[in-house]
Amino acid sequence: MARKFPDWTPAGVIPAVLLPFREDFSIDEASYRKHLSDVVAVRGVSAITTNAHSTEVHALNAEEQKRVLEITMDEIGGRVPVVNGIYADGSHLAAELARQADRGGASALLVFPPQSMSMGGQLRPEMALAHFERIAEATDLPLIVFQYPLSGPLGYPFETLLKIFEAVPQVKAIKDWCGDPMAHERHIRAFQALPHAVNVLTTHSAWLMSSLVMGCAGLLSGAGSVIAPLQAALFEAVGRRDLAAAQAINDRIYPMVQAFYAPPFLDMHNRMKEVLVLLGRLPRAVVRPPLLKLSSAEIERLKAAIREAGLAREGALLAAE
Helix, strand or coil: CCCCCCCCCCCEEEEECCCCECCCCCECHHHHHHHHHHHHCCCCECCEEECCHHHCHHHCCHHHHHHHHHHHHHHHCCCCCEEEEECCCCHHHHHHHHHHHHHHCCCEEEECCCHHHCCCHHHCHHHHHHHHHHHHHHCCCCEEEEECCCCCCCCCCHHHHHHHHHHCCCEEEEEECCCCHHHHHHHHHHHCCCCCCCEEEECCHHHHHHHHCCCCCEEEECCHHHHHHHHHHHHHHHHCCCHHHHHHHHHHHHHHHHHHCCCCHHHHHHHHHHHHHHCCCCCCCCCCCCCCCCCHHHHHHHHHHHHHHCCHHHHHHHCCC
8 A cells, every 4th residue: 555644754643542342352343443533533633543541552462453553544544654563572473463554554663572482581682672673674664662651661771772762764653651750850851862763652641731831742641532622722822822722721631631541551542442432432432441431420520521621512513722
């Protein structure tokens, strides 16, 4: 398939979309198409991401991932670039998924850290380097490094990231989820100033305004599946240094991210599906096990967050913005 955005560099507002399921856990293609169109219709969205955490990629096999990308490209592939996640514990499988995404028309790849490196991989930086080199041998698409929290076993040390950037110039951006404001600012200042600049796309959605004002080149966030208009407006306000407007927008974002990212953290995309159901934009909020339906009490908390954010009165308008 010919690439529709061959010179695109990951930047701007990039929502990570959700994947609707039917009650039997099969992919609800019609609802997914509508969801894609809703998100892409938001003014200020520069691209979308699929086959990632938000689409429950951990619960999708390779054929399902292929089909998800096919639907995505068919529905919106000519309108915005599509970032496809590469989620695999082995580098050979990651390379094959990269080839599959390249053939399918993706414009960039979001490379997750292999879970196989969780037991001390930070002490062997050559393993991370080999993983990215193997993927780069399989495709010439731009790569986005998914940086996990430094407090856990899968975050890449600063020096390891620099080695990856130097050895694999296809790396054009980092999805920064380091979870440390001091490290995050260092990433922004250092990586975007490299001779081969690497854009920092924040995914610190729970403190998005604070992150953006540090100078990120964009954001890549599952919350964008629900509040893309607010994220795009905040990114624009920060870009023009309009503090008052940014604070006003952030006041509306705050109740939603407090609800999305409350413990347990693993339910964040589950909650996003429920909010889209409450807003009339998805027919059901089915997740694949081991994820489970939210309690009625938590759904009531989501309703309260929707009201506080002012989304209830704008629910019908969000898809048209």
